[in-house]
Amino acid sequence: MKKKQWQGWGPGEQAEQHYLIQPRALAGGGDIRHVSEFLRASGWRDKSQPGGPLFMESPDRTVRLSYSPHTQPGGWTIRGAARGPQAEWEVLLGRHTPVEIIAGLTDQLAQPRSAHAPNVWAPLEEQQWRTRTEGMHYVATSPDGLAWMHFRQNTDGRAPWWAGAQDGQGIGWSAQFTSSTPMHLVEAFSAALASPEPVMRPRGRVPHSAQITATSVSVLPSQLSAWQQARVTAARAATWARNSARSTRPRTTTRAHAAADGARTRR
Incomplete structure (x- = not known):
């Protein structure tokens, strides 16, 4: 196991041991606040009951997200309501799906x-994933063979997506997307799935898998807090900018008397 020390420690803080996990697809679920805090900062409503599973709703109430580790098989459910030409859609993700990959979609x-125009396969091909056809289905597999992305064309006309990862010991997760899931969301998920960047897990939360590489790092609590806060701050800033732009749009019409006044002054 590799060991690495982070620089810039300040006085009065005790460093904590964490691990950078590669490949990220086998890093385990992680802290669900990585997903929920970004959405909350983006204006989503947290409608969770005390002591109950996570339940959040988009500002326009068209998308709902829930997470429950207690039900079987447990995990994440994201549902979008029908709206205009967009049909109702649903995404189901296992509870061991890394939150960093889920955030690719939920962000x-x-x-x-x-x-x-979204292209689900482009992020995978950029990372040298192997692609092939299997009858009516299209399959992409990571270079290490541990993760996959499938597009399945069924005889009943449905064309759902299926993704997942699994190590040699059978530890892993899967994700299912209905055929009506907006394609840009599936593309965002595939980009997060294929990313070569490692993800961080605290000591005691590193999966027992022979297929992962865990690099030990010493991290200050203030560093962890700053990284988390930067993500939340970015979400709040983007939300504020969008709301401000909507409320300060200039008028596109000119009052009649103002135009008349202008005409009189140009004699």
């Missing part, structure tokens, strides 16, 4: 949709 729920 997009709190941001304006990009104008570019």
